[in-house]
Amino acid sequence: MNGADATLETAAGVWPLSWQSYVGGSPAPEVPLFLGSYTNEPWPTWVLGLPDGTRVALDIVARHGQAQVLLRWRLPNPEQGGALLRVRPFLSGRDYHSLHHENSAFRFDPEVRGERLYFRPYDGVPGIEVASNGGYRHEPRWYRRFHCAASRR
Numbered sequence: 001m002n003g004a005d006a007t008l009e010t011a012a013g014v015w016p017l018s019w020q021s022y023v024g025g026s027p028a029p030e031v032p033l034f035l036g037s038y039t040n041e042p043w044p045t046w047v048l049g050l051p052d053g054t055r056v057a058l059d060i061v062a063r064h065g066q067a068q069v070l071l072r073w074r075l076p077n078p079e080q081g082g083a084l085l086r087v088r089p090f091l092s093g094r095d096y097h098s099l100h101h102e103n104s105a106f107r108f109d110p111e112v113r114g115e116r117l118y119f120r121p122y123d124g125v126p127g128i129e130v131a132s133n134g135g136y137r138h139e140p141r142w143y144r145r146f147h148c149a150a151s152r153r
Helices: none
Strands: 003-010 013-016 034-039 045-049 055-062 069-074 084-090 111-113 116-119 128-131
Touching: 003 069, 069 084
Parallel strands: none
Antiparallel strands: 003 013, 003 084, 034 045, 045 055, 055 069, 111 116, 116 128
């Protein structure tokens, strides 16, 4: 998994919680958010303020020595009202030295085992296990023309 596209839908609209940079353009989407706070204890946590006043926290936990990462979005003030989180993971099956391009060999379909999903994009590449307390809707899509400055070094 190379990243994710995340949005939060509230009564006032749909707000992006992630940004991507595309070749020939600026980061998208361009929506005014503010960083309410950041801490790295006990793990990295960002609290973002949305234009409608909603605050959402993103926690990222990486397990030392393991290829495991936990991403957790939460409303630090649940009394703010309901919200719908949508997350689209970016799966590529590439190592960090390679770029990835659209191809017909990529397998989008996950294996479903209870509440967990297992993606195996290519033979010989480690799979991706996804655990969530949300629902899953299968809508595979290729994202094109990413600007990967760090990958080009």
